[in-house]
Amino acid sequence: MRELRARRATAPAVLSTLSAATLVLVGLAAPAHASGPAREPVEVIAEGLDDPWGLTYAKGRFYVAENGSGEVSGIIPGGNGPSVRLAGFNSLSSVDRSGAQLLVLTGGGGPPEDGGGPPPEGLTTLYSSQRGGPFRALANFEEYELAENPDGQLQFGEDGVPVDTLSNPFSVLAGEGGDQAFAYVADGGGNSVLAVEEDGTVSTLYAPPLITSGICAEIENNEPDLLGCDPVPTGLAHGPDGALYVALEAAGAPGEGLVVVLDAVSGEVRDTIGGFSGPTGVAVADDGTVYVAELLEGAPEGEEVPPDFDLGTVGQVVRVAPDGSRSTAQVAQPLSLRWADGALYATAWSVMGLFTGQTGLGQLVRVDSSAFTAVE
Numbered sequence: 001m002r003e004l005r006a007r008r009a010t011a012p013a014v015l016s017t018l019s020a021a022t023l024v025l026v027g028l029a030a031p032a033h034a035s036g037p038a039r040e041p042v043e044v045i046a047e048g049l050d051d052p053w054g055l056t057y058a059k060g061r062f063y064v065a066e067n068g069s070g071e072v073s074g075i076i077p078g079g080n081g082p083s084v085r086l087a088g089f090n091s092l093s094s095v096d097r098s099g100a101q102l103l104v105l106t107g108g109g110g111p112p113e114d115g116g117g118p119p120p121e122g123l124t125t126l127y128s129s130q131r132g133g134p135f136r137a138l139a140n141f142e143e144y145e146l147a148e149n150p151d152g153q154l155q156f157g158e159d160g161v162p163v164d165t166l167s168n169p170f171s172v173l174a175g176e177g178g179d180q181a182f183a184y185v186a187d188g189g190g191n192s193v194l195a196v197e198e199d200g201t202v203s204t205l206y207a208p209p210l211i212t213s214g215i216c217a218e219i220e221n222n223e224p225d226l227l228g229c230d231p232v233p234t235g236l237a238h239g240p241d242g243a244l245y246v247a248l249e250a251a252g253a254p255g256e257g258l259v260v261v262l263d264a265v266s267g268e269v270r271d272t273i274g275g276f277s278g279p280t281g282v283a284v285a286d287d288g289t290v291y292v293a294e295l296l297e298g299a300p301e302g303e304e305v306p307p308d309f310d311l312g313t314v315g316q317v318v319r320v321a322p323d324g325s326r327s328t329a330q331v332a333q334p335l336s337l338r339w340a341d342g343a344l345y346a347t348a349w350s351v352m353g354l355f356t357g358q359t360g361l362g363q364l365v366r367v368d369s370s371a372f373t374a375v376e
Contacts, residue, residue, distance in 0.1 A: 041371035049362030054094030
């Protein structure tokens with residue numbers, strides 16, 4: 001496993017900090033296809049997706065943000081398959097729906113040490129699109145980070161070069177009306193949860209403090225004498241009573257990831273749930289049960305991967321019941337979660353293209369309660 005170091009993570013960096021071994025998982029076991037009418041513990045709803053990262057649901061239709069192709073696809077369960085709704089995005093990371101508008105979010109480029117010339121256009125931006133119409137840019141989050149720096153960390157070294165990626169929006173969630181924002185954005189590069197109004201105005205809802213528990217207490221950060229894992233916001237979900245649930249990745253430190261429960265208007269912390277490893281998605285059931293995606297749980301350590309290693313065993317969803325008891329379901333590379341019509345749905349095989357170059361292997365799956373086994 002690579003040495004842990006707190007960082008303002010880009011989308012690829014959020015993933016690669018969890019397990020360097022994933023980078024060499026080329027040519028290993030591919031996902032199984034749907035089979036038979038009987039409901040499986042993990043049931044394939046749609047397949048053929050190119051790195052499905054973002055997931056949302058509205059009025060009988062799922063929308064998936066495909067990072068590999070830069071397309072937003074619509075999926076009707078039992079229909080003829082995914083249909084492209086929008087296309088042409090660079091570093092597409094997330095999608096949600098607000099009324100008749102689709103909200104589409106793009107992430108950032110690689111960290112400064114990646115090099116490779118200037119980044120492509122259209123990054124770190126929230127777009128909106130009315131059905132059948134073009135998309136328009138609402139807000140640019142790197143501009144906001146440069147102006148406001150919500151977490152207060154060092155942005156540039158003495159040479160004027162960014163010490164790490166400034167902004168990398170990872171997920172978007174539409175507000176639920178009332179006093180809530182039009183949309184919320186988890187910026188994994190800026191280490192902040194941002195509120196966006198319909199006119200594009202951006203404000204900081206929550207800038208979490210460094211994670212200093214466990215092994216994070218000894219991990220060097222970007223500034224001299226600063227120790228702790230950056231709290232990298234990844235997944236967002238609405239919960240009961242106006243609560244906003246935020247998944248926080250902790251520089252790949254096992255067991256140090258969090259889900260923080262916020263008041264969606266004030267940003268006040270209501271609760272914190274700990275003990276997750278690299279959480280990338282969160283969903284909340286009607287009864288308050290919390291589901292957390294651990295994208296790379298079970299990935300082998302080190303640079304060498306056994307030739308018969310089954311990539312389908314990497315990843316799990318953790319279920320936290322209202323009484324605090326936990327159970328887990330094995331789901332291949334789940335990145336984003338959504339609770340819809342009384343069931344849990346997840347993207348699966350979500351990073352095959354990013355790490356292996358294989359395309360069209362992503363899936364949308366339904367995770368039945370029978371898939372979960374109690375944690376002893």
